[in-house]
Amino acid sequence: MINQISFFKPDSVIQACEILARENNSLPVAGGTDLIVKIRNGMFPQTTAFVDLSSLPLRFIRETDGQIEIGSGCTMTEVIENPLVCKHFPTLTKAASTVGALQIRNLATIGGNSANSSPAGDTIPAMFALEASIKIRSKSGLRTVKIDQFFTGPGKNVLQRGEIIESFLLPKRETRGVFLKLGERKAHAISKINLALATWTESGKAKFRVAMGSVAPTVIRAPEVEKLLESSSQPFSDEVIAEAASLATKAARPISDVRSSQAYRKQMAGVLMKRAMNAF
């Protein structure tokens, strides 16, 4: 299948970064749920080394000044079961619980979901809606990138060779929210389109964030919808809900691919928006 691959089990995050920087064509492996399938499909024939992240201290969820930090190595199950996340970020809890089946969620990591950068990655719209930043580690230090600056295209992001996602930083606030997705079938299908909504109160005012996946080359926010919701009084009238749905449809600029056509995705953006408002 593949020839001449080395396997590294680094002792520290820094050491992992050093190996990744040094070894040409080396790949970090977290849960392996995207990577192993891709390698099976012959996608990385030139790979020379795996750098295993799974035993590194990247599996933590903690509070740091005004923020909640989620280590990239947390599995979906660990995120779902975490009370801090559940209390502050139900949108993320819900998104993570739609990823695959239990056997997948016990392996798949939150860092791998963003690093893989699929436009259909389910935790990504939730991270957008919660205004997350990504802490990126390399042997020479740390940098932090806002989630909306991280993705550059389908499967593409700003990570350079030798850099790994260390954690996600989410502003600590109590939010409410919804995550919805449409797939081929009900159980465990990759999203044809997904939508995350988060809301919280800031200086007495309701804030709304809405993000959609698979309706553009990367996940996008729908600022027009957010503005509408922030300027309308609650509970929302049917007119506001209909307007939000139509703005979501306008914001979507999807591609057609094997999973779905462009027209279908555009229309479904509106349908999901409406469902999100009613679910909320």
Place this chain on the structure above:
Amino acid sequence: MNKPELIRISFKLNEKTVEAQVSPEMTVLEMLRRIFRLNAAKEGCGKGECGACTVLLNNQPINSCLKLAASLTCSDAILTVEGLENNALMKHVQQAFVDEGAVQCGFCIPGMALSSYHLLKTCQKPDAHQIKQALSGNICRCTGYMKIEAAVKKAADTRSK
């Protein structure tokens, strides 16, 4: 080309500490079947979709076709159906599958049994929805699932505390 590098690993397999030498791209499933000759876990799809390869890693069900064997460490414990041969709860689950006629070709059954075992271990009285959820990562091409769900329900209803 020279021989692929082998990685020496040590971990707990069915409650015994074991060692193995594995190639970098070998999955836990391949290791179980080829090195340890434990053939209960099966390869259905090899890509995380069917659950025939389900094993417990540190008491959690995973798709062993997606986990690299080389990543196992001495704090990891793998449990397969073979390791639960004398386990009362597993025997009870297996008996319920037999009683309900929930087994046809049997290919999916080791995975189904492990997912059911894990559910009953973590939930005293699962309802129909919880049973469906717990088995939703396991595909069966024979039974149509009704009898499997009935078997899990029966196992839950009839177990001695």
